[in-house]
Amino acid sequence: MRPNRPRRSETTPCTPTSIGASPLGRYRDLVDDWDAFVAALCCPLPTCIWANPTRISVNGLSELLTAQGLDPQPVSDLPNALRLAPTLKAGRHWWYCVGLAHAQEEVSQLPVALMDLTPGQKVLDMCAAPGGKTAQIAFALGNRGTLIANDISFARIKALQGNLDRLGVLNVTTTCFDAANWPTTGGQFDRILVDAPCSGEGTLRRNPSLLQRLHRSPSTPLGPRQRALLRKAVQRCRPGGRILYSTCTFAPEENELVVADILAEFPGVIRSLPLSLPSLATTPGITEWEGRKLAPELAHCLRFWPHHNDTGGFFIAVLEKDSSPDVEPEPQPELASMGDADAAEWLEGLGAKYGLRAGYWDGYRVNRQTRRGLHLMAADHAPPALPRAEGSGLFFHRTNVRPPKPTTGGAMLFGRDASRFRIELNEAQRDAYLRRENFDPTPAQRAATPPGQVIVTHLGHVLGVALLHRSGLIESLFPTRWSGCTAAPEDAHQEHG
Ligand SMILES: C[S@@+](CC[C@H](N)C(=O)[O-])C[C@H]1O[C@@H](n2cnc3c(N)ncnc32)[C@H](O)[C@@H]1O
Structure with a gap:
């Protein structure tokens, strides 16, 4: 395959000389x-x-972006992805703010594509924040079943929850725990993702200032933590299940050497699976580093180099756990108890107001996790009781305000099926709404719906909830923290993860 040569930027502080003189120089061979x-x-x-995929097809998104004057390009091996110019700030566009798309580095999307996911599997994402891969897994499972998204950082779990709510994910429970100590009581999983904390060398193109940090601390002591996480993943994977280990670094000490040590710790229990992708250029995992010879099966791993496909750098290994019948099956874990006695009443109320069809809420379950209101999740979502959940499902209806109000995430979920209290906005109104400004309805909009809370859409895509005042004014209730069009720094939107 002919590599896609990127164009040189004048602005980046990285130069061939500074890179050659940095710790990256050791990868010359x-x-x-x-x-x-x-x-x-x-x-x-x-x-x-x-x-x-729950809101728009990739072709539909491509058409929408093209109509906006952008130039989306398909991406090899990622049928749901689109490539755009480096200068494009996805997070500042309306279609991003309302959850039609998520920005995630191309190579970062590949682990989930290689996890062999099917609906019904129980999955643990050990190091999940800020959640790009969590959301991909959630949708690969059909937004049903049970996915646990864990991270050791509470602040990062909060950011992850925001991403999941914006995208309408219904099958995730979040936990904040040291995954290296993941409790046995949490049960076993069909698939485990270990997207490990790493030195991040492969993200240099997105974050050129990293080069200075690499100079200051060239050897990061991350190996022990990475081994501990992968070891625990092997223990918590069910026989016959799979573990995907990935990093965004070139460092063999964080990649093949970690995988080699864990393979050696569990002889006959796990094996490294051969991996391939139909189109992207990759190189096999290395089998020798600084005089140390590694098992030949390390060549099954995949390395992604920036110059081969015009991407960041990445490493992926997939391990499969032996399913020999003499392995004693583990008992099912105790499940978290969930429920809300009044749930049916709340759902009926929403259905009646917005004209949702009968049986609309079949396939969902409701849980009151906070006094603020109700969370909605897939009916078959069944997280373990331990470790304790930070949250399950989507916060979708605020019941501690008068009148109760669907959240923006909730409105985005059911709003497209609403046949009443719904207004289509033009471009100027859409932008005002996302900036949380008040604006005037057209006479036709005013005549279309009585005053009160209304679902607002643009091109049929739900933006959220607004308040149509008797005076005629429309007040935006779009959450400020989601308003990337005006607030969030762009870096938050093009994630490694
Ligand atoms: C590479 S990032 C994960 C990116 C994420 N998978 C995504 O796709 O958005 C690594 C994450 O590991 C978390 N982490 C570090 N040590 C951990 C541990 N012992 N247990 C759980 N998470 C940990 C960090 O807080 C960080 O969010």
């Missing part, structure tokens, strides 16, 4: 074309987004 490698690292990264 690993890389097939050193000059192309450093040239790629000196260029900004293309923006990559994926279409939210």
